[in-house]
Amino acid sequence: MNEAMTPLVIIIGYLLLLLGVGGAANRLFRGTSADYMLASHSIGPFLLLMSLFGTTMTAFALIGSTGESYAAGAGVYGRLASSSGIVHSLCFFVIGIKLWSFGKRYGYRTQIEFFRDRLESEAIGLLLFPILVGLIIPYLLTGLMGAGGVLNAMTRGAFESYGWFADYGYGVPGWLGKLVISTVVLLYVFFGGMRGTAWANALQTIVFMVMGIVTFYVIATELGGKESFLDNLRTASAAVPEDKLIRGEKMPQLQFLTYMLVPLSVGMFPHLFQHWLTARSANTFKLAVVAHPIFIMIVWVPCVLIGVWATSELAAIPPTLDANKVLPFMVNKLAGGVLGGFLAAGILAAIMSSLDSQFLCIGTMFTRDIVEHYGGRERFTDKQTVVIARSFVVAIAAVTFLLSLLEPRSVFVLGVWCFSGFSSLFPLVFAALYWKRLTKLGAYASIVVAAVVWWVLFRDSGYGKDREYAFLNMMPVATIFACSTVTLVVVSLITPRPSEQTLARFFAVKRSA
Amino acid sequence: MPGTKQRHNNSLGRQVTTFCALFGRVKLFGLQPALCPTLVWPVARFPAAPTDREFRHEMKYVIWTLIALLAVAHQDFWFWNDATLVFGFMPITLLYHAGISLAAGMLWFLAVRFCWPTNVDMVGDSEVSEERPT
Incomplete structure (x- = not known):
C-alpha cells in the first residue's frame, strides 16, 4: 500500500468506529422525542463534562489556535483560552444550572421555549429563532471548513498512483472531505440522537486530548532533533522570533481586555443549552465546572506552542500557506504515516464533537419552536416528532455542506464574529434568570439592537475580511454587548413589568432554613 | 440567631x-x-x-471576589513585552496564563464546594411529564 494512503485508512477506520458508537446508542434509544433530544435527562458527570468540553472545543480550538498563534504569537492563549477557562465555567455555574432546573421543571427543550414563558411573549420566538440559527450556521461552517482542510492536508499523495485528484495534491479534495465528515456526523446523530452524540463526544474528546499531547511530543521531538525531550523543547522555542513570544503592538491592551467578553457566548449557545438539559441532576454539573479550565489548558497550551514553533525556520512553513493549515502541515511533515493518521483522527474528533451537537440542536429547534409550536403539539405523535427532528437534521447538514463549499474567511475570524453575536445575547439570558424587572419589550429591543450593531460592524470589517478589525480600539463584541445591555435595561425600566404569576414561576421565594 | x-x-x-x-x-x-x-x-x-449557613453565605462573597480578582490578574500587562523563555522553552506569558487556568480550576472547585445553589435539585423525575404516548 502507498505510504501516503496510511492516514486515509486510519481516518476511515476512525469514522467507522464513530458510526458504531451511533449504532450502539441507537440500541438504547427509547423511541421518544425526549430521549432523542435530551437522552431522557440521564447523562452523568463524566459524560456531561466530556460533552460540554467536546462541544466547546471545535476546529476553532485546534486548527484556529495553532493558526492564530502562528500569525500572532504566544499571547493568543491569554487572549482567548485562559479567559474561556474563567468565563465558560462561570456560564455553566450561573446560567447552566438554573436553566437546567427550569428545563426539567417545565419540560423545555430549547431556549426559545424558556424565553416564551419567562417573557410572556409569543413573538420572542420569531425574533430569536432566525438570529440563533443564523449565528450557529457560521459556527457549523468553521467545523466543516476545518475538516475539509485537515483531510486534504493529511492525505496528500494518497491517490498519486491512481492519478486521481491532481488538483488537490492527489489528496482527498476539500469538498469530498466535508461531504464525508458531514455524512458521518449526520448518521450517528440521526440514529443515536442525544445519547449517541454524548457518547461520541466523550470518545472524541478523549481522542483529541490524547492525540493533541502525542502530536506535541512528536513535533517537539522532530523539530528539536536532540536526545532529551527538554532539549528538544528548548531548541524549538529558541528558534522562535522574539515578536512571537510577546503580545507587543499586534495585540493592543484594550482589545485583549474586551476579548474577555467573547467567551460569554457559551451562555447563549443553543447546543450547550440542550446539553445542559441532558444532565441527570444539578450536581452533575460540578465536575464540568471545575475541570473545564484545566481541560482547556491541556488542549490549548500544546497547540499554541506548536503554532509559535511553526514561525521558526526549523518548521520551514511555506510563506503562502494558509494559517488554518499550519497544524495539518506540521503533522503531515513531521509525523509518520501511522501517527499522522491518528493525529488527523484526533483533529477531526475535535471538529466532529461540535458539529454533532449543532446539527441535533438545530433539528430540535426547528421541530419544537416552529413545527410543533405553530403546527400544534397535539397534532403529532411522539414518533412523528422524532421523524421530523431527524428530517431537519438531514436538511441542516445538507445546507451547511453546500454553504461550506463557498469557503468563506478564516476559521478563527469567522468563529470570533459568530461568538460575538452570541455574547451580545448574554445580557438577555442573564437578566431573564436574575432580574425580575426584565420585560418582553426590553428583550425585543435588546435583540434588535444587538443584531443591527453586529451587522453594521461585521459589514464595516469587510464581512470578516479585516482580521484585525477593531471598533474604538476594542473588539467589536464590546460595543455590541454594551449597546445590547443598555437597551435592555432602559427599555425594561420604562415598560410594564411581567405578571406576578410569571415571576413566581421563575423567582422562587426564599425559604427559611 | x-x-x-x-x-x-x-x-x-x-x-x-x-x-x-x-x-x-x-x-x-x-x-x-x-x-x-x-x-x-x-x-x-x-x-x-460562624455556623455552616453563615459560613457559606460569607464564602460566597469571598469566592466571587477572588474570581473577580482572577479576571483582573488575567490582564497581565506586566508580561506584555517580556520574551523570557522560562525553563528555556516556555514563553513567560503562556506559562502565566496556564497558571491562570489552573487557578480558575481551583477557584471553581471552591465555588462548587461553598457557593453551590441549594434550591435547584428540588425537581424530581416524577414532576416531568413532557413525553406523549407513541
Missing part, C-alpha cells in the same frame, strides 16, 4: 475567620493540607467560627 452580632462585631476578625475556616475545611482527596493548622490558629484569637 442569638450571639451572631456579638461574634461578628469585628469585620477583620470575620474575614480572617472565614478564610481560616475555608482552609480548615477544604480537603484534598480526603486529607487536610498540612498548612491548615497554621492557617486556622487565628480562629482562636477572633470570635468563634
Whole structure:
C-alpha cells in the first residue's frame, strides 16, 4: 500500500468506529422525542463534562489556535483560552444550572421555549429563532471548513498512483472531505440522537486530548532533533522570533481586555443549552465546572506552542500557506504515516464533537419552536416528532455542506464574529434568570439592537475580511454587548413589568432554613 | 440567631475567620493540607467560627471576589513585552496564563464546594411529564 494512503485508512477506520458508537446508542434509544433530544435527562458527570468540553472545543480550538498563534504569537492563549477557562465555567455555574432546573421543571427543550414563558411573549420566538440559527450556521461552517482542510492536508499523495485528484495534491479534495465528515456526523446523530452524540463526544474528546499531547511530543521531538525531550523543547522555542513570544503592538491592551467578553457566548449557545438539559441532576454539573479550565489548558497550551514553533525556520512553513493549515502541515511533515493518521483522527474528533451537537440542536429547534409550536403539539405523535427532528437534521447538514463549499474567511475570524453575536445575547439570558424587572419589550429591543450593531460592524470589517478589525480600539463584541445591555435595561425600566404569576414561576421565594 | 452580632462585631476578625475556616475545611482527596493548622490558629484569637449557613453565605462573597480578582490578574500587562523563555522553552506569558487556568480550576472547585445553589435539585423525575404516548 502507498505510504501516503496510511492516514486515509486510519481516518476511515476512525469514522467507522464513530458510526458504531451511533449504532450502539441507537440500541438504547427509547423511541421518544425526549430521549432523542435530551437522552431522557440521564447523562452523568463524566459524560456531561466530556460533552460540554467536546462541544466547546471545535476546529476553532485546534486548527484556529495553532493558526492564530502562528500569525500572532504566544499571547493568543491569554487572549482567548485562559479567559474561556474563567468565563465558560462561570456560564455553566450561573446560567447552566438554573436553566437546567427550569428545563426539567417545565419540560423545555430549547431556549426559545424558556424565553416564551419567562417573557410572556409569543413573538420572542420569531425574533430569536432566525438570529440563533443564523449565528450557529457560521459556527457549523468553521467545523466543516476545518475538516475539509485537515483531510486534504493529511492525505496528500494518497491517490498519486491512481492519478486521481491532481488538483488537490492527489489528496482527498476539500469538498469530498466535508461531504464525508458531514455524512458521518449526520448518521450517528440521526440514529443515536442525544445519547449517541454524548457518547461520541466523550470518545472524541478523549481522542483529541490524547492525540493533541502525542502530536506535541512528536513535533517537539522532530523539530528539536536532540536526545532529551527538554532539549528538544528548548531548541524549538529558541528558534522562535522574539515578536512571537510577546503580545507587543499586534495585540493592543484594550482589545485583549474586551476579548474577555467573547467567551460569554457559551451562555447563549443553543447546543450547550440542550446539553445542559441532558444532565441527570444539578450536581452533575460540578465536575464540568471545575475541570473545564484545566481541560482547556491541556488542549490549548500544546497547540499554541506548536503554532509559535511553526514561525521558526526549523518548521520551514511555506510563506503562502494558509494559517488554518499550519497544524495539518506540521503533522503531515513531521509525523509518520501511522501517527499522522491518528493525529488527523484526533483533529477531526475535535471538529466532529461540535458539529454533532449543532446539527441535533438545530433539528430540535426547528421541530419544537416552529413545527410543533405553530403546527400544534397535539397534532403529532411522539414518533412523528422524532421523524421530523431527524428530517431537519438531514436538511441542516445538507445546507451547511453546500454553504461550506463557498469557503468563506478564516476559521478563527469567522468563529470570533459568530461568538460575538452570541455574547451580545448574554445580557438577555442573564437578566431573564436574575432580574425580575426584565420585560418582553426590553428583550425585543435588546435583540434588535444587538443584531443591527453586529451587522453594521461585521459589514464595516469587510464581512470578516479585516482580521484585525477593531471598533474604538476594542473588539467589536464590546460595543455590541454594551449597546445590547443598555437597551435592555432602559427599555425594561420604562415598560410594564411581567405578571406576578410569571415571576413566581421563575423567582422562587426564599425559604427559611 | 442569638450571639451572631456579638461574634461578628469585628469585620477583620470575620474575614480572617472565614478564610481560616475555608482552609480548615477544604480537603484534598480526603486529607487536610498540612498548612491548615497554621492557617486556622487565628480562629482562636477572633470570635468563634460562624455556623455552616453563615459560613457559606460569607464564602460566597469571598469566592466571587477572588474570581473577580482572577479576571483582573488575567490582564497581565506586566508580561506584555517580556520574551523570557522560562525553563528555556516556555514563553513567560503562556506559562502565566496556564497558571491562570489552573487557578480558575481551583477557584471553581471552591465555588462548587461553598457557593453551590441549594434550591435547584428540588425537581424530581416524577414532576416531568413532557413525553406523549407513541
